[in-house]
Amino acid sequence: MVNIVIKDDELTANLIGEIDHHTSVSIREVIDKQIQTAMPKMTILDFSKVTFMDSSGIGLVMGRYKLMQSIDGSLKVTGMSNHIKRVMMLAGLSKLVIIE
Amino acid sequence: MKVLNEMNLNFLSKSTNESYARSAVSSFFIQLDPTIDELSDIKTAVSEAVTNCIVHGYRNTMGKVFITARILEGNEVYIKIRDKGCGIADVNQAMEPMFTTAKEEERAGLGFAVMQTFMDKLKVTSKVGVGTTIIMTKKLSPRIKNA
């Protein structure tokens, strides 16, 4: 599940619950639609309410990174638990996106 | 290695079952009193293997995913996950980090990397047209038993 908040040039996607192959499909559809409408300078993916994530979450971050690049914006990832960080680090994502 | 307990699970390759499968397998191992980290490692590795059966093994078809979970002597977790799907032509290539045959679906090609990192041992056997079996084991940290 995902909750979108847009303020000025910033779009925050609050991710909630479990991120896997099944759930990531609808999550990315919602986020992409909102990004394409709002055209924000910065998108923030907030993981603080994510209870589980497998490598599908990496695809989710990579895909949004590419989308933000295509509209000259940037991507920030926040609120990662240690477990989520461990999965993310496998992809070396810290080189591409801002991690807070 | 002596088998102390075992459970078997099979289900249709529907993506809604990914969550059920990883929860069921990790619940089975609760009896070993794993740490939260150990449990989420197991859960994540199972999620990757089951997703692969559904996404790749049974691509465009429906089939059954078979799981055997065992508790081995010495606080060891054993998990076998099998599909009777398309199989993998080149296992070594498939296991390379970032290798994926489903880039357009935002697969990161890191499923095997997750299984390797989060479990101690990973064995993949596959035959084109027959299916794929993966076996993962992980030794849990010794627990202090209260008598």
Ligand SMILES: Nc1ncnc2c1ncn2[C@@H]1O[C@H](COP(=O)(O)OP(=O)(O)O)[C@@H](O)[C@H]1O
């Ligand atoms: N059970 C399977 N049946 C058929 N092919 C598989 C199976 N598991 C993995 N593969 C192949 O191995 C590749 C790498 O798998 P993985 O590391 O999990 O990455 P991803 O799932 O993101 O593609 C897959 O893209 C697929 O081609």
Ligand SMILES: [Mg+2]
């Ligand atoms: Mg995979």
